[in-house]
Amino acid sequence: MRDRPPVSPAQERWDRRMETPLTVTSLIYLAGYAVRILGHGLPPAVRDLCLALTFASWAVFLVDYVVRVRLSGLGVLRFVRHHFLDTAVLVLPLLRPLRIVSVYDRVQRRHDAPRLTLYARVMAYAGMTACLLGFAGALTVYHVEYQAPGASIRTFGDAVWWACATLTTVGYGDVTPVTPVGRLTAVGMMGCGVALLGAVTGSFSSWLIKAFTREDEKGPPGNDTPGAP
Incomplete structure (x- = not known):
């Protein structure tokens, strides 16, 4: 089994800087998703706002993923292979x-x-x-x-x-x-x-x-x- 490639200093700095914002984004994603699922009687405008927050949170994770791929110095396929959990988080931020x-x-x-x-x-x-x-x-x-x-x-x-x-x-x-x-x-x-x-x-x-x-x-x-x- 091959060892995981070392993390570049630039990626480490990015990870430390983004840890708290991404955690907050996950909670926003969860809150928007929950209100949209459970709020059957809410006005359509509120449900649309929750949907917008959900997609905006997802976009933040996509930007973070792209930046991490570039800072890692690995190709996309190698990054996915060695950072499978990060890829799963991109697909479903709740993970x-x-x-x-x-x-x-x-x-x-x-x-x-x-x-x-x-x-x-x-x-x-x-x-x-x-x-x-x-x-x-x-x-x-x-x-x-x-x-x-x-x-x-x-x-x-x-x-x-x-x-x-x-x-x-x-x-x-x-x-x-x-x-x-x-x-x-x-x-x-x-x-x-x-x-x-x-x-x-x-x-x-x-x-x-x-x-x-x-x-x-x-x-x-x-x-x-x-x-x-």
């Missing part, structure tokens, strides 16, 4: 929280003493990601399901309940999507749920192992006292 993969990778590469703050950040980011993805998935499934023939997801509350059961891999089966788009969304959320649970349990277990290893290396109390065998 931006899935950048936890890169954070989790940095945690696993650490070889020094464990630091609780870093592991706690990973777990907090995983929780935020699960909430955002669950809300986005519930919106998508509700939008395509609530008027479908034979659907069991008729309200947004049903969709939220279904999203929670799917992300936690419980799968009660009391409400299930029946449309192709709903089922495709369910498959994606199942995969995300497994990945997020693995990231949280893996990072927490790794921190515990390293913490107990440090305690074992120190030895029992009293070994450093004069005259101790």
Whole structure:
């Protein structure tokens, strides 16, 4: 397996500068999408404004993607191959929280003493990601399901309940999507749920192992006292 190409200094500066604006843009995208899906009784002008915000947010991600491709020095195909997650974020900006993969990778590469703050950040980011993805998935499934023939997801509350059961891999089966788009969304959320649970349990277990290893290396109390065998 080939190593990922190094990131250029210009791209690093761009990434740091755009991290907060792009996160805010993701939230604007989510808010516009949510209001448009749930606001059935809103005036057409408000729904059109939400649609405009959604497309404007998407345009911001497109500009960011093009700039990053140019700053990377790679061709488009090589950039897509080595930055698949960024390409997925371009297709669906709501997936931006899935950048936890890169954070989790940095945690696993650490070889020094464990630091609780870093592991706690990973777990907090995983929780935020699960909430955002669950809300986005519930919106998508509700939008395509609530008027479908034979659907069991008729309200947004049903969709939220279904999203929670799917992300936690419980799968009660009391409400299930029946449309192709709903089922495709369910498959994606199942995969995300497994990945997020693995990231949280893996990072927490790794921190515990390293913490107990440090305690074992120190030895029992009293070994450093004069005259101790």
